Amino acid sequence: MARRWDVMTERKAVSELRVGIAGLGSIGTKIATALDQGIEGLTLSAIAVRDPAKHQALVDGLRRSPTIVPIDQLGDVADIVVECAPSQHLREIVEPAVRRGKSAVVVSVGGLLDNFDLVDLARANGGRIIVPTGALIGLDAVNAAAVGTIHSVKMVTRKPIDGLKGAPFIVENNIDIDNLREPLKLFEGTAREAAKGFPANLNVAVALSLAGVGPDRTQVQIWADPTVTRNVHRIEVEADSARFSMSIENIPSENPKTGLITALSVIALLRKQRATLCVGT
Numbered sequence: 001m002a003r004r005w006d007v008m009t010e011r012k013a014v015s016e017l018r019v020g021i022a023g024l025g026s027i028g029t030k031i032a033t034a035l036d037q038g039i040e041g042l043t044l045s046a047i048a049v050r051d052p053a054k055h056q057a058l059v060d061g062l063r064r065s066p067t068i069v070p071i072d073q074l075g076d077v078a079d080i081v082v083e084c085a086p087s088q089h090l091r092e093i094v095e096p097a098v099r100r101g102k103s104a105v106v107v108s109v110g111g112l113l114d115n116f117d118l119v120d121l122a123r124a125n126g127g128r129i130i131v132p133t134g135a136l137i138g139l140d141a142v143n144a145a146a147v148g149t150i151h152s153v154k155m156v157t158r159k160p161i162d163g164l165k166g167a168p169f170i171v172e173n174n175i176d177i178d179n180l181r182e183p184l185k186l187f188e189g190t191a192r193e194a195a196k197g198f199p200a201n202l203n204v205a206v207a208l209s210l211a212g213v214g215p216d217r218t219q220v221q222i223w224a225d226p227t228v229t230r231n232v233h234r235i236e237v238e239a240d241s242a243r244f245s246m247s248i249e250n251i252p253s254e255n256p257k258t259g260l261i262t263a264l265s266v267i268a269l270l271r272k273q274r275a276t277l278c279v280g281t
């Protein structure tokens with residue numbers, strides 16, 4: 001008969017969830033490190049990177065080396081695939097995973113709007129698409145309010161100039177933000193429009209919309225603000241159960257468009273997958 005310790009070890013090995021990460025940039029690197037340091041019930045099994053040589057030092061520093069696989073094969077070797085690459089790769093990463101009934105954690109949330117059939121594909125195959133709160137705040141409350149009736153959702157984003165440079169809306173409209181001395185309102189519209197004009201800057205607006213009243217009813221303002229050093233997002237929700245407003249001031253990561261808290265949000269989400277005590281919606 002197996003000793004108690006053997007049984008426990010065996011059970012742990014059987015139930016461990018394998019995690020694959022697509023993209024080792026500012027978000028993916030931190031998630032890989034956290035998984036390697038230990039998250040209850042989860043193992044980093046695979047990564048997909050554009051340039052393996054660039055990430056060799058990181059991989060060598062991990063206690064357990066993950067397999068390096070092509071981006072569209074993560075779903076073959078992982079139970080949970082974490083997408084943290086540029087949004088144009090979202091489909092290549094998520095489709096094969098959910099087709100195999102796996103879970104995909106998506107941070108390039110804006111990219112989901114043009115690929116929403118992936119949700120149907122996941123449903124048909126027993127897969128899941130999971131959107132973390134990411135760089136935002138309060139999606140637990142928005143989820144709860146959406147069980148009742150939400151009347152309106154508004155969001156105002158203020159970012160330093162470096163957090164907005166290169167956004168298609170700015171380039172296409174030939175807006176000079178480099179020489180701003182005071183805040184400039186760049187955009188006012190729906191979350192769907194914001195995601196098109198600012199695909200690498202406004203994932204949070206889309207996450208908010210999916211938690212609440214959808215991308216066409218979520219109102220967004222975007223300001224380029226030379227007076228701030230953080231990515232600031234404020235949301236206001238009016239619902240039949242509550243009225244709330246919240247704001248978050250994100251410290252930019254090494255990628256100025258991305259708040260440091262984004263990776264931590266994904267790590268917190270991964271911790272919940274097998275945690276015995278889960279707090280928050």
Ligand SMILES: NC(=O)C1=CN([C@@H]2O[C@H](COP(=O)(O)OP(=O)(O)OC[C@H]3O[C@@H](n4cnc5c(N)ncnc54)[C@H](O)[C@@H]3O)[C@@H](O)[C@H]2O)C=CC1
Nearest residue numbers: 023024025026027048049050085108134135200203255258
């Ligand atoms: N949901 C949220 O709250 C937030 C989402 N984001 C989004 O998360 C995504 C990742 O952001 P960051 O990590 O800051 O970006 P990053 O630019 O630092 O990292 C992206 C990584 O993907 C890699 N990559 C590119 N093509 C690849 C390929 N074909 N195969 C494998 N890897 C590839 C790049 O080499 C890079 O290392 C972006 O789409 C960003 O807009 C960013 C901030 C907040």
Ligand SMILES: O=C([O-])CC(=O)C(=O)O
Nearest residue numbers: 135201203204231258259
């Ligand atoms: O990090 C942030 O503050 C938000 C962000 O870039 C995004 O939504 O893509």
